[in-house]
Amino acid sequence: xxxxxxxxxxxFAPPEQFAADAPYQLVIVALEDGKRLTARVLGERVTIGxxxxxxESRNGIPFFHKT
Amino acid sequence: MRAVAVIGIGKTAFGAFADRDxxxxxxxxxxxxxxxxxxxxxxxxxxxxxxxxxxxxxxQNHLAPxxxxxxxxEHVPCTRFEAACASSGSAFFHAVSSVAAGMYxxxxxxxxxxxxxxxxPKVTEILAGAGDMSGEGCAGATFPAxxxxxxxxxxxxxxxxxxxxxxxxxxNHANGAKNPQAHMRKIITMxxxxxxxxxxxxxxxxxCSLVSDGAAAVLICPLERASEFTSKPVVVKGLAQTSDHVAxxxxxxxxxxxxxxxxxxxxxxxxxxxxxxxxxxxxxDCFTIAExxxxxxxxxxxxxxxxxYVLAGKTCLHGERPINTSGGLKSKGHPxxxxxxxxxCDVVLQIRGEAxxxxxxxxxxxxxxxxxxxGATAVVTIxxxx
Numbered sequence: 001x002x003x004x005x006x007x008x009x010x011x012f013a014p015p016e017q018f019a020a021d022a023p024y025q026l027v028i029v030a031l032e033d034g035k036r037l038t039a040r041v042l043g044e045r046v047t048i049g050x051x052x053x054x055x056e057s058r059n060g061i062p063f064f065h066k067t
Numbered sequence: 068m069r070a071v072a073v074i075g076i077g078k079t080a081f082g083a084f085a086d087r088d089x090x091x092x093x094x095x096x097x098x099x100x101x102x103x104x105x106x107x108x109x110x111x112x113x114x115x116x117x118x119x120x121x122x123x124x125x126x127q128n129h130l131a132p133x134x135x136x137x138x139x140x141e142h143v144p145c146t147r148f149e150a151a152c153a154s155s156g157s158a159f160f161h162a163v164s165s166v167a168a169g170m171y172x173x174x175x176x177x178x179x180x181x182x183x184x185x186x187x188p189k190v191t192e193i194l195a196g197a198g199d200m201s202g203e204g205c206a207g208a209t210f211p212a213x214x215x216x217x218x219x220x221x222x223x224x225x226x227x228x229x230x231x232x233x234x235x236x237x238x239n240h241a242n243g244a245k246n247p248q249a250h251m252r253k254i255i256t257m258x259x260x261x262x263x264x265x266x267x268x269x270x271x272x273x274x275c276s277l278v279s280d281g282a283a284a285v286l287i288c289p290l291e292r293a294s295e296f297t298s299k300p301v302v303v304k305g306l307a308q309t310s311d312h313v314a315x316x317x318x319x320x321x322x323x324x325x326x327x328x329x330x331x332x333x334x335x336x337x338x339x340x341x342x343x344x345x346x347x348x349x350x351x352d353c354f355t356i357a358e359x360x361x362x363x364x365x366x367x368x369x370x371x372x373x374x375x376y377v378l379a380g381k382t383c384l385h386g387e388r389p390i391n392t393s394g395g396l397k398s399k400g401h402p403x404x405x406x407x408x409x410x411x412c413d414v415v416l417q418i419r420g421e422a423x424x425x426x427x428x429x430x431x432x433x434x435x436x437x438x439x440x441x442g443a444t445a446v447v448t449i450x451x452x453x
Contacts, residue, residue: 006220007216007217007219007220007223007321008216008219009212009215009216009219009267009268009269009270010265010267010268011207011208011209011211011212011267012264012265012266012267012268013187013188013191013209013211013266013267014188014191014207014209015188015191015192015195015207015209016186016188016189016191016192017192018207019188021207024207026206026207026208026212026216026267027216028216028315028316028321036316036317037316038202038203038206038208038314038315038316039206040206040207048219048220048223060205061205061206061207062206
């Protein structure tokens with residue numbers, strides 16, 4: 001699954017269940033099929049317009065990384 | 068449809084009140100409102116309550132009759148409305164609709180939230196429930212994160228700057244410092260606002276509204292009966308509620324709130340006015356970016372013009388169109404279920420000419436904009452002198 005970063009943030013104040021993950025980058029990916037998906041980022045921080053692809057899914061959360 | 072007037076307003080102070088429970092706050096606001104209109108609780112024909120998450124925050128359900136009974140409002144329809152941060156805006160919309168339709172004459176509309184008895188991570192988790200918990204929520208989206216992503220995109224598309232976001236916070240704190248009922252009566256500098264603790268990049272703690280306890284209430288009746296209760300009735304000139312997708316990633320363009328634009332157009336049409344006629348407004352600044360976007364969606368400025376508009380001082384207390392003279396959600400506080408009705412109270416206060424140090428000179432036509440979630444519910448109300 002490939003796409004382009006539509007928008008992004010880094011979360012420093014997480015909800016209770018994700019306390020151990022913070023800070024983490026959260027993004028909306030514009031997928032090739034025209035849909036958008038809220039996801040996390042693995043590795044290098046991304047910015048709007050970066051090309052990304054799905055790296056893995058963990059506990060139902062999609063993680064993308066830069067291509 | 069009958070014309071409807073606001074004939075009474077009442078609010079608690081907003082803040083963190085360890086010794087106050089949800090019901091006592093709602094009762095205080097309701098009774099203050101009834102006293103303002105010189106109306107006995109036994110005369111109220113229906114009670115509409117806005118509350119977002121009482122069951123999660125304090126473990127109490129069935130809130131409307133629970134509160135009404137303690138006020139002496141008994142044996143009438145009492146109903147709770149939930150629409151995230153637009154809960155009491157929505158309650159107001161439905162209450163006005165029923166009075167306009169001739170169902171009732173005297174209706175009390177309240178809003179309340181008791182948030183500070185929970186830890187910040189728990190509050191963050193409860194608030195996240197106003198988004199889509201099966202998608203964005205399960206990926207770790209908080210509300211600051213959703214609005215941070217809106218801000219990032221707005222910066223990308225329109226060149227909006229950190230300084231423009233911070234200008235919203237600086238202005239609203241300057242106003243809130245003059246509001247005796249505000250949660251954080253503190254002036255902040257641009258430098259402070261730019262260097263706050265990061266919450267969700269690019270938003271810092273100074274871009275985020277407050278976690279507050281508080282309640283607000285208004286009493287409405289048909290305009291034709293308003294003079295029985297007050298010499299200063301305030302008329303509901305225009306009012307609309309609309310909705311949109313709950314999940315941010317399902318919206319075509321996240322730099323605009325489609326529901327706000329649509330509600331505004333409907334409300335302007337009903338009032339027979341245009342955006343340029345609005346003299347002052349209370350806008351839903353849950354985050355600084357939200358006020359900037361709202362000024363655009365309401366048509367006060369063109370798309371992308373919201374940042375320069377606030378930075379140029381056009382919306383400050385003595386600017387061309389004062390916005391959030393109450394201090395807004397940023398400084399007055401944001402007990403989410405109380406916010407919509409509290410905004411109505413603040414607009415009414417200005418129209419009556421009773422805003423004290425915060426009084427604006429051009430006070431005949433004001434607007435309140437209440438937003439639920441990341442734009443899934445919008446309520447726009449236009450209020451004017453009789």
